Amino acid sequence: AQSVTQLGSHVSVSEGALVLLRCNYSSSVPPYLFWYVQYPNQGLQLLLKYTTGATLVKGINGFEAEFKKSETSFHLTKPSAHMSDAAEYFCAVRDPFYYGGSQGNLIFGKGTKLSVKP
Amino acid sequence: DAGVTQSPTHLIKTRGQHVTLRCSPISGHKSVSWYQQVLGQGPQFIFQYYEKEERGRGNFPDRFSARQFPNYSSELNVNALLLGDSALYLCASSLGGGGGNEQFFGPGTRLTVL
Numbered sequence: 666a667q668s669v670t671q672l673g674s675h676v677s678v679s680e681g682a683l684v685l686l687r688c689n690y691s692s693s694v695p696p697y698l699f700w701y702v703q704y705p706n707q708g709l710q711l712l713l714k715y716t717t718g719a720t721l722v723k724g725i726n727g728f729e730a731e732f733k734k735s736e737t738s739f740h741l742t743k744p745s746a747h748m749s750d751a752a753e754y755f756c757a758v759r760d761p762f763y764y765g766g767s768q769g770n771l772i773f774g775k776g777t778k779l780s781v782k783p
Numbered sequence: 784d785a786g787v788t789q790s791p792t793h794l795i796k797t798r799g800q801h802v803t804l805r806c807s808p809i810s811g812h813k814s815v816s817w818y819q820q821v822l823g824q825g826p827q828f829i830f831q832y833y834e835k836e837e838r839g840r841g842n843f844p845d846r847f848s849a850r851q852f853p854n855y856s857s858e859l860n861v862n863a864l865l866l867g868d869s870a871l872y873l874c875a876s877s878l879g880g881g882g883g884n885e886q887f888f889g890p891g892t893r894l895t896v897l
Contacts (some may be wrong), residue, residue, distance in 0.1 A: 701888075706893075707890055707891075708787075708889050708891050709826070709873065709888040710874055710877075710888070710891045711886075712883060714885065731866040735813075746826050755826070757825075770816060770828035770830070770831055770839050770841065771816075771818075771826070771828065771875075771886060773826050773827070774825050775823075775824055775825050775827030776823075776824070776825050779834075
């Protein structure tokens with residue numbers, strides 16, 4: 666079964682500093698990979714996704730992530746943090762192949778709460 | 784265009800009661816998925832429906848059931864509520880049911896079981 670590990674339940678950075686949120690997956694077949702952001706009392710918003718093609722993926726709000734198959738990783742980065750980036754971030758994977766019961770569902774990590782200090 | 788809508792926004796129930804949560808997908812989307820997000824955890828998959836048929840089920844007890852209507856809206860039903868059912872219930876819609884289809888999430892329904 667696939668699983669997702671997000672290292673660090675809380676990450677704190679200063680405004681203007683690099684943001685690095687780590688995500689590793691366990692799967693024998695490279696899955697589709699996603700990063701979502703969740704602001705307090707809200708649903709999930711897609712930041713970016715990797716399905717096929719270029720392994721460096723750019724998303725909204727200046728975020729990007731790189732798929733590294735050899736490391737089974739999909740870390741999220743942003744060069745310069747803004748106060749508005751403070752939120753919870755979830756990495757998720759999805760089986761790329763349809764075979765009935767598990768088609769379409771996302772498997773999420775436990776999340777990383779990002780704090781941005783002024 | 785309207786996004787995914789869910790109702791109600793908040794709900795308080797007592798143990799043993801039954802609850803129905805509702806979801807309207809984005810217009811044109813034929814797949815709806817339900818997720819449970821317990822405080823401090825990532826969302827967990829409950830059900831996926833595509834073209835009114837169940838296409839996937841997560842590891843949840845039979846107290847949880849769902850259905851999708853001809854207009855592609857969906858209901859999630861939970862019977863015999865337990866304290867542990869307290870969570871944010873998220874609905875997501877997508878054009879199709881395959882792995883590459885982006886899922887768009889609604890704001891969720893916050894269920895509190897007392």
